[in-house]
Amino acid sequence: MYNLPVIRVNALRKVYGSRVLALDGVDLHVREGEIFGVLGQSGAGKSTLLRCVNLLERPTSGTVQVGGRDLTALPEGELRRQRQRIGMIHQHFALLSSRTVADNIAFPLEIAGMSRAQRRARVAELLDLVGLADKAGARPAQLSGGQKQRVGIARALAARPKVLLSDEATSALDPATTQSILALLRRLNAELGLTILLITHEMQVIKSVCDSAATLREGRVVEAGGVYDLIATPGSLLTRELFPLPDPPPAGSLTLTLPIGRADEPIVSSLVRTYGVDVDIIGGTVEDLRGRSAGRLRVRIGGERAAEALESLRGRGVLVEAA
Amino acid sequence: MNLSELPSVLWQGTVETAQMVVWSALLTALLGLPIGVLLVVTDRGGLRPLPMIKAMLGAVVNVGRSLPFIVLMVAILPFTRLVTGTTIGTVAAIVPLTLGAVPFYARLVETALRGVGREVVEAAQAMGARRLTIVVKVLLPEAVPQLVAGLTVTVVALIGYSAMAGAIGGGGLGDLAVRYGYQRFDTGVMVVTVVLLVIIVQLVQFLGDAVARKLSHQ
Numbered sequence: 164m165y166n167l168p169v170i171r172v173n174a175l176r177k178v179y180g181s182r183v184l185a186l187d188g189v190d191l192h193v194r195e196g197e198i199f200g201v202l203g204q205s206g207a208g209k210s211t212l213l214r215c216v217n218l219l220e221r222p223t224s225g226t227v228q229v230g231g232r233d234l235t236a237l238p239e240g241e242l243r244r245q246r247q248r249i250g251m252i253h254q255h256f257a258l259l260s261s262r263t264v265a266d267n268i269a270f271p272l273e274i275a276g277m278s279r280a281q282r283r284a285r286v287a288e289l290l291d292l293v294g295l296a297d298k299a300g301a302r303p304a305q306l307s308g309g310q311k312q313r314v315g316i317a318r319a320l321a322a323r324p325k326v327l328l329s330d331e332a333t334s335a336l337d338p339a340t341t342q343s344i345l346a347l348l349r350r351l352n353a354e355l356g357l358t359i360l361l362i363t364h365e366m367q368v369i370k371s372v373c374d375s376a377a378t379l380r381e382g383r384v385v386e387a388g389g390v391y392d393l394i395a396t397p398g399s400l401l402t403r404e405l406f407p408l409p410d411p412p413p414a415g416s417l418t419l420t421l422p423i424g425r426a427d428e429p430i431v432s433s434l435v436r437t438y439g440v441d442v443d444i445i446g447g448t449v450e451d452l453r454g455r456s457a458g459r460l461r462v463r464i465g466g467e468r469a470a471e472a473l474e475s476l477r478g479r480g481v482l483v484e485a486a
Numbered sequence: 487m488n489l490s491e492l493p494s495v496l497w498q499g500t501v502e503t504a505q506m507v508v509w510s511a512l513l514t515a516l517l518g519l520p521i522g523v524l525l526v527v528t529d530r531g532g533l534r535p536l537p538m539i540k541a542m543l544g545a546v547v548n549v550g551r552s553l554p555f556i557v558l559m560v561a562i563l564p565f566t567r568l569v570t571g572t573t574i575g576t577v578a579a580i581v582p583l584t585l586g587a588v589p590f591y592a593r594l595v596e597t598a599l600r601g602v603g604r605e606v607v608e609a610a611q612a613m614g615a616r617r618l619t620i621v622v623k624v625l626l627p628e629a630v631p632q633l634v635a636g637l638t639v640t641v642v643a644l645i646g647y648s649a650m651a652g653a654i655g656g657g658g659l660g661d662l663a664v665r666y667g668y669q670r671f672d673t674g675v676m677v678v679t680v681v682l683l684v685i686i687v688q689l690v691q692f693l694g695d696a697v698a699r700k701l702s703h704q
Binding site: 214217219242243244245246247249251253254255257258259260261262270271273274275302303304322328 | 603605606608609610611612613614615616619623624627628630703704
């Protein structure tokens with residue numbers, strides 16, 4: 164389904180001044196057509212990482228390849244041309260308040276040297292694409308946050324980039340608006356084959372749209388992979404973040420990670436019926452991950468046939484870990 | 487003064503003040519804008535960091551800002567003669583007025599441009615815009631209301647300076663107030679002149695505010 168990595172970040176280091184280490188040897192491969200989320204607390208270096216991908220921030224060492232070209236090696240003029248093929252959306256939208264919605268969207272086309280007539284036609288298409296055809300003449304100040312981000316998205320896609328970078332694009336939005344923006348990104352990903360690299364501190368974003376994810380801590384990638392694969396991986400940090408359970412776990416309790424797409428099966432009750440075990444449910448979370456259910460339970464299992472019961476759980480694809 | 491002369495004298499003074507202020511304001515805008523842009527662009531973290539240029543430019547601007555206008559005016563008399571061929575009259579006064587106001591306005595331009603959000607500038611960079619494009623299509627248009635407000639403040643300052651320019655024969659309302667009101671103890675002329683100056687300043691401020699508001703899309 165996926166082709167070669169369209170974004171390939173290798174051994175990226177970024178040091179500010181002489182001591183502040185923002186990125187400490189980051190490798191990241193984003194495959195064509197996927198939505199890749201980088202998750203991290205503020206200060207983890209995710210913003211620096213994203214800004215290194217289009218070289219808004221120049222890395223101290225390491226390489227950044229987008230579409231097979233090493234951006235770090237390009238002269239300035241060529242870098243500008245490559246940037247025109249990488250869209251970017253921003254936390255605070257970064258629209259020009261002095262321009263109308265249509266003129267904001269046309270801005271990258273002006274930079275690319277497109278004629279006025281072509282620009283007008285393309286802007287009309289883009290306004291339709293993001294559902295703002297009636298707002299062409301409005302100023303950003305007259306729009307809601309969600310509408311502003313739609314303009315931001317239309318502008319980012321104006322020059323038909325294959326790659327979109329998203330810098331906390333939904334962090335300034337309320338939950339309902341966040342969902343509508345995420346749905347739009349998912350749609351554009353599917354319809355245009357757009358590859359999206361996003362950074363976020365919101366689990367909701369990872370849950371709703373990301374195919375793959377990486378967790379960044381203190382400038383290092385501590386975990387990366389497909390979201391479904393990570394959930395099936397023992398000890399996964401992402402799983403812990405996605406399905407929070409009460410802490411600290413009581414002695415002797417187990418954590419069950421349910422197989423993707425089957426979190427709604429009556430696993431516990433069938434266990435009780437078949438093996439006659441006692442199952443205490445201490446906590447649990449079930450989430451919808453891009454249409455497939457997934458979840459985690461913290462339980463204590465007692466009874467003579469407890470070992471057998473656990474074996475049968477494993478046989479059904481449940482990941483059983485000591486809590 | 488004969489009361490019947492008053493209107494024509496006042497009118498002449500107003501015209502002279504207007505000439506001095508309008509011309510020097512135009513020249514100030516023309517010179518102050520690029521200097522303000524350079525101050526921002528060459529700064530550390532600017533679009534084209536050039537610490538040496540920035541330091542030199544900043545120093546020159548600060549010297550210009552720290553000289554009292556009356557001192558500046560006298561100090562540059564030779565330069566004024568070089569440019570206009572004379573040191574007396576309304577045209578000659580435009581030279582020191584402009585030189586006095588340019589550093590002032592350049593700093594206001596600098597502040598206005600710094601007010602443009604960093605994210606917006608970065609967005610343009612991320613689109614692959616050239617530096618000149620960013621200055622012309624992002625920084626300046628986004629700062630227009632603040633640039634207009636700054637120009638208004640500068641024009642008001644110029645009206646004040648222009649009164650001092652009267653001292654080197656620049657004419658104008660300030661000159662009128664000094665000659666009739668102070669030197670001839672003609673309090674009536676003094677009061678009328680002051681009232682006229684206040685009205686002009688109010689008018690300028692009102693107009694400037696209105697234009698800035700009209701151009702703001704916040």
